Amino acid sequence: MAYVITEQCTKDEKCVEVCPVDCIHPRKDEEKFAETAQLFVDPVNCIDCGACVPVCEASAVFALDDVPEQFKAAIEKNAQYYA
Ligand code: SF4
Ligand code: SF4
Structure with missing residues (x-):
């Protein structure tokens, strides 16, 4: 399985702070942060x-x-970010 982030995401990174395996991106310190409307979970x-x-x-x-x-549609969008 995997968790999925949807378009309601406000990019406040609360989830990034608690994720034990750092599988939510882009983070603020990553280049793509400014150009993505939401964050995504790496399904792998x-x-x-x-x-x-x-x-x-x-x-x-x-x-x-x-x-x-x-x-x-967010299921595919999250996976696509890591493709
Ligand atoms: S960054 Fe994470 S905690 Fe914040 S709104 Fe998006 S999914 Fe929710
Ligand atoms: S591993 Fe990270 S993205 Fe997956 S459910 Fe846990 S906190 Fe959420």
Whole structure:
């Protein structure tokens, strides 16, 4: 599985601070941060710990199986960022 960030993301990096495997990017110190509208979870390295969900004030993170219908495109977008 993997967690997925949707377009509601405000890029405040609360999830980045708690992710134990640093699989949420781009971070502020990375070049692509300015040009991306949201952050993305690396589906290969995410260990499904769920730590990113409660800290997200925008409710932008979902477990893969719980991604709401209207945000399904985010699944591919998150993966695509790391392709
Ligand atoms: S905590 Fe939520 S709103 Fe903040 S960067 Fe992470 S996914 Fe985006
Ligand atoms: S579920 Fe855990 S490992 Fe996966 S993105 Fe969230 S904090 Fe990182």
